[in-house]
Amino acid sequence: NILLLVADDMGYTDLGSFGSEIPTPNLDALAFDGVRFVNFHAAPSCAPTRAMLMSGLTGGEAGVTDTMAPVLSNDVAALPALLQDVGYRTYMAGKWHLGIERDQSPLARGFDASFALVRGGDSHLGASHFAPQTVAYRENGQLVQVPADWFSSRLYTDKLIEMIRSGEDNRSPWFGYLAFTAPHWPLQAPANWRDRSADRYDGGYDLLRAARINRARELGIIPDNTSVEDYVGLAPSWEDLDAEARQKNARAMELYAAMVENMDYHVGRLLEYLRTTNQFDNTVILFFSDNGASGSDSSFRPRMPWKPDLAWNNSLPNMGQAGSFVAIGRGWAEATTAPYRAVKGSLYEGGTRAAAFMHHESLLHGGNIDRGYLTVMDVLPTLLEIGGTAHPGTEFQGRSVLPIRGRSFWSRVQGQSEPVHGDNDVIPWISSSPRSQGPQAALVRGDWKIVREREPSSVPETTPVWRLYHLATDPGETTDVAEQWPDLLEELITLWNVYEAGL
The missing domain is CATH 3.30.1120.10 (Arylsulfatase, C-terminal domain)
Structure with missing residues (x-):
């Protein structure tokens, strides 16, 4: 089996295994027992990364260069269709963002079952920001609405567990793609999660940036000679903010941390299900974030077809609840991507270098770190090799398709020393x-x-x-x-x- 976990707008050091103070025990246990990829690169924004994932090509080659109305090209053989073709059951829950119409949906690109947000983002709880007549969610190709008591990470995890459980009597392997929308703005969390990091970030993002860099260096995630003083960001100094701005900024980061911690909790639920059904040991798990942390602040409003009459309440008591639109802003985003330059939206390392790891009993164990240059384009051929197949080249199921650019890193994580990408690639x-x-x-x-x-x-x-x-x-x-x-x-x-x- 293959389980692919993708976070949305998560910073490079947001997992404990990469240097964070946020409790992420379930993901960290996998990372420390598997192989951490510290030089893994995504596109600088959501949809292009997902196009790379599904195609093994650059976003441009797969027809997607930005986040406005992206549609995965029909000239590519999509990852789930390729695995489906060799007998895999294919399941997907979470963010799709590669086409909103039924013939562009996960169902049309090779998923046997799916529950997908086909847009770029939504609320995480309360009422959806999309009007009922707007195409936003599809389940197995059909338009659906989110339930009244939903929270995004819980709902997507529940859906994927249901899909896998429905095929427990089927002896064929499965591919499960769980694409969280956490911790993408708007930052919202269930009531019992919002205060778990209360007061933790009152010292500000300058202190957090230094602490993250130091911890990541101790873990071997970043070079030994990395200095806190070498980082040059664009955010104003924390001390230059007034008291109200510091208070609201600290609260935003508390909510961001709550979403990351909550995502980890739901990953733990999924792992427990796999263990209790004796599927864990036979499941390869790959995790990564789709880009660097977003530098947008709470004044930002996305260009999406949300309800026109949305009235935001970003008062301090309402932050993180339904009706609020909170984002962490440039200072915290830089703190979570440092020591690398810039944030989401940039092609500098801070926008594209993503936390990633792979776990399976066949891999080298003991917290191994791989420093080779990898990209999301390499995921498709890697998962195909795990599934005992390879990309067909220029023809798939009787139609012409583009050959892929990515290369498998499966042999690399099993101990071979040859780099995936050479000096002339x-x-x-x-x-x-x-x-x-x-x-x-x-x-x-x-x-x-x-x-x-x-x-x-x-x-x-x-x-x-x-x-x-x-x-x-x-x-x-x-x-x-x-x-x-x-x-x-x-x-x-x-x-x-x-x-x-x-x-």
Whole structure:
């Protein structure tokens, strides 16, 4: 069996096994007993990462470069369909975000059973932010509404357990995809979870950032020579905030921590079910986050077809309850992604480097850490290899499909020393519309990375320039070495142009 767990907008150090103070005992037990991937990369936002996951290609190649009305291309053979083709039962619960119509839904792309939020986000409890006539949730392809007493992480976990339980008499293996919407904004939690971290964050995000960096270094997650002082963020100093802002900011982080801790609790429920039904030992478990933490604050409002008459109550007593729209803001987001630069939405490491691990009894045990460069594109071929199959190449079930870019890391986690990606492998990224003027873009080859991204201080009309970083010696991307290596810069830009021309 294969169990895939995906968190939504979770920071790089938000698990205890990656440096966090948030209690995540169930995920940590898996991570410490399995293999932690500390150089694992997603796209900088939700839908492109999910397209990479389902296709084994870049988001651009799979037809998805942003989060507005994304639809997974029909030119790809989707992961669940490939596993279904070799006899797997395929189940999915949670966030889909790759098409809202029935013929774009999980059912149409290879899931035998599914309960999916097909949009990019919603409330987590209380009334849905979507009007009943708006397409938001589909169960096995049919439009449904969320129940009155729901909480997102509990509901999605319940649904996946129900799906797996329904096939307990079936001896064929299953693939279960549990795509949480935690801790994505709006930050909301059940009443008995909201105060579990009360007063923990009153010291502010500058202190938390230092504590996280120090703990991650102790755990071997980040380089030994990483210094707290080297990090340069964009958030104002905690001490520069007034008393009310500090109070509300601290409460937002308490709620964020509650969502992460609650997600871990529901993972524990699922694991207990697998253990009591003697399925745990025969299940490979992979976990990762879909991008870095979001830097949006509580004033942010997304461009979604939510009810037009929503009235938000972000008073301190109502934060985290139904009717509130709370987000952690730039300071806490930087604290959870440091020492890496930037946050969700950026192609710098803080936007794309994600906490990830794999667990199974066949893997090397004892808290092993893998430092090889991996991406979400590598998940599809890895899970196919676990399932005893491989991507078919250019034809699947009588139709033409695109060959994949990702590579399996299954042999790597079982002890082989060969890297998944060699020094000459080209890994391109894009997170805005291709061929638009100066799209946000990046490309990695070996230890080198080029990034084209408008700096916060740039004049809006200014076309961003390419910058060059040496990740092996500068993982925080603090020093642009383009002037020292002009020929290498041009070579990597040419490789990017070749990739973009093929989209």
